[in-house]
Amino acid sequence: MxxxxxxVTLVTEEDLLNEAMECPVDRELDTRPLAQERAxxxxxxxxxxxYWHLTAAEMKERIAxxxxxxxxxxxxxxxxYQREDIIQFADIRGxxxxxxxxxxxxxEAEFIVFCGVHFMAEAADILSQPHQKVVLPNMAAGxxxxxxxxxxxxxxxxxxxxxxxxxxxxxxxxxxxxxSLKAFCGRHDGIVCTSSxxxxxxxxxxxxxxxxxxxxxxxxxxxxxxxxxxxxxxxAVWDYTLPxxxxxxxxxxxxxxxxxxxxxxxxxxxxxxxxxxxxxxRRKYPDVKVIVHPECRMEVVxxxxxxxxxxxxxxxxxxxPPGSKWAVGTEINLVSRLARENPDKLVFCLxxxxxxCSTMYRIHPAYLCWVLDELARGRVVNQVKVDEETAxxxxxxxxxxxxxx
Numbered sequence: 393m394x395x396x397x398x399x400v401t402l403v404t405e406e407d408l409l410n411e412a413m414e415c416p417v418d419r420e421l422d423t424r425p426l427a428q429e430r431a432x433x434x435x436x437x438x439x440x441x442x443y444w445h446l447t448a449a450e451m452k453e454r455i456a457x458x459x460x461x462x463x464x465x466x467x468x469x470x471x472x473y474q475r476e477d478i479i480q481f482a483d484i485r486g487x488x489x490x491x492x493x494x495x496x497x498x499x500e501a502e503f504i505v506f507c508g509v510h511f512m513a514e515a516a517d518i519l520s521q522p523h524q525k526v527v528l529p530n531m532a533a534g535x536x537x538x539x540x541x542x543x544x545x546x547x548x549x550x551x552x553x554x555x556x557x558x559x560x561x562x563x564x565x566x567x568x569x570x571x572s573l574k575a576f577c578g579r580h581d582g583i584v585c586t587s588s589x590x591x592x593x594x595x596x597x598x599x600x601x602x603x604x605x606x607x608x609x610x611x612x613x614x615x616x617x618x619x620x621x622x623x624x625x626x627x628a629v630w631d632y633t634l635p636x637x638x639x640x641x642x643x644x645x646x647x648x649x650x651x652x653x654x655x656x657x658x659x660x661x662x663x664x665x666x667x668x669x670x671x672x673x674r675r676k677y678p679d680v681k682v683i684v685h686p687e688c689r690m691e692v693v694x695x696x697x698x699x700x701x702x703x704x705x706x707x708x709x710x711x712x713p714p715g716s717k718w719a720v721g722t723e724i725n726l727v728s729r730l731a732r733e734n735p736d737k738l739v740f741c742l743x744x745x746x747x748x749c750s751t752m753y754r755i756h757p758a759y760l761c762w763v764l765d766e767l768a769r770g771r772v773v774n775q776v777k778v779d780e781e782t783a784x785x786x787x788x789x790x791x792x793x794x795x796x797x
Contacts, residue, residue: 423448423477426758443758448477451757455481458764466767467501468760469494469516471508472702473723473749477757478507487702488512489567489586492519503527503767506776507755509535513776514571518783518790526776527767529759534751535568537687540657541608543572545632549605549655550580552639558647560602564593566609568659571778571786573607578785583792587686587701590616596796598651605630607655611662615686615693617652626651661749662687665721669742670695673719677738683708684721684742692721702726709734723749 427444446454459466459481469491470482479485484494488508495504496519504526506513513528520526546563553561563582565573574584581600585593594616597604606613610629617627628650630640639647640656647653665688673680682696683705693699698708702722709718714736720727721742731739766773778786 423451423475423757426756429756439759439762443762446758446761448757451761454761455757455764458761458768461768462503462764464500466503466505466764467495467498468505468764469507471506471512471752472706472726472729473752474507474755475725475748475753476729478755478760479725479729481757481760482507487586487588488515490703492516496520496524503772505529505760505763505767507760509533509538509749509751510776511535511538511568511570514778515567515574515790517776517778518571518574518786525772527763527772527774528776529763529774530754530756531774531776532751533754536751537608537657537659538568538570540632541565541569541573541655542632543570543576546573546576546607546655548636549630549632549640550576552636553605553647553653556639556644556647558603558644561605561653562597562601562603563605563607564597565607565789566590566612569608571782574786574789575782576785578788578792582789583796584786584789585793587612588703589793589796590686591619592796593793594620596792603651603653605653605655608657609659609687610654610656611658611689611693612686613652613654614690615688615699618690622651625649627654628652629654629656631656659687661723662721663689664743664745665689665692666742667691667695669721669744670719673740673742677717677719680717680719680738681712682719682721682742688721696721706730709737709739712737723752725749725752 425445425447468482470479470485471488472485492515495516499521502524504516504520504524506516506526506528510528510533513526517526563577563580565577565584567584567586577583583593590612594604614627626649628642628646630653634641662685665684670682673682684692684696684699686693686699705720705722709730717738719740719742724741725748727741763773
């Protein structure tokens with residue numbers, strides 16, 4: 393059962409509901425019992441054993457029953473990269489930030505069940521109202537890119553830069569990062585960005601500082617800096633795997649010359665895409681349009697026709713003329729969904745090998761069934777709660793982003 397989403401008025405982005413999409417209500421669930429996906433089940437030890445063996449029909453029935461009992465007290469959010477058998481249960485789908493915004497503006501929703509990964513649930517908690525509780529169905533659903541920017545490593549980088557006399561640095565963190573790093577930016581006059589507004593945020597940053605320290609995704613940072621006309625010679629990569637005192641593998645002169653210091657992080661899904669794949673798509677379909685996510689490597693973004701966020705990719709293909717052909721460089725669940733929802737166009741993934749986000753895939757319907765059952769019984773499990781001080785400073789960084797024209 394899926395609740396009907398009512399139009400809402402947003403103070404931050406009036407077109408939010410045009411970009412975040414209401415989910416279909418009657419798609420059939422096609423999934424195996426969790427016991428047959430034990431590679432993912434073992435990540436959450438405390439899910440009761442009986443949930444491991446529920447059939448698709450049983451999960452669907454129990455989820456519907458729990459949703460009916462909870463009514464408007466609960467909303468279920470589905471990130472674009474979620475598996476299709478989760479999306480069918482979501483009230484709304486979109487990117488992480490827009491979903492968090494939308495949920496916070498549903499005052500009747502006491503519970504926000506975020507089918508995404510951990511940093512997304514943290515962002516939802518930061519933006520939520522005091523009476524709302526955020527639940528992540530599987531606490532092991534993380535983000536390998538976000539994990540590459542361990543807070544202690546970032547704090548160490550900041551201290552090394554100060555000790556080396558590298559001043560005029562403003563920290564910018566991608567939305568795909570821990571709440572503690574958003575708070576770090578909040579404390580140091582920094583800001584958060586999304587893949588949609590990274591260029592505008594960089595422009596904002598350079599109006600206030602000589603240099604930007606950008607983490608955790610080097611590729612989004614590099615591609616954004618290039619769009620601003622910053623040459624590669626004025627970028628440095630900070631290798632977080634090197635010991636303290638090594639300046640991330642750079643010399644003092646390199647860091648002084650750099651306008652952008654890029655954290656050595658990446659998205660494992662978007663790293664799969666290559667120029668060779670683009671060339672093969674063009675050979676097969678000479679009139680194809682290639683659209684990729686800016687987390688892809690620089691040469692891939694430059695070889696594509698266009699790049700943009702998940703929202704941009706979905707909107708561009710939806711509005712494209714019938715008969716057009718699209719080769720897409722992003723996560724396979726979104727690409728497959730776009731192909732189904734645009735039957736009048738050819739939409740396919742650049743990577744011939746399936747490229748799902750493996751950590752996002754840990755949100756199996758059995759986990760969703762379990763947390764909803766518990767909420768219906770009056771028990772909250774897997775709540776994601778950001779401490780008050782961290783939330784305060786993280787919110788500062790997010791508010792700066794929202795104020796950027």
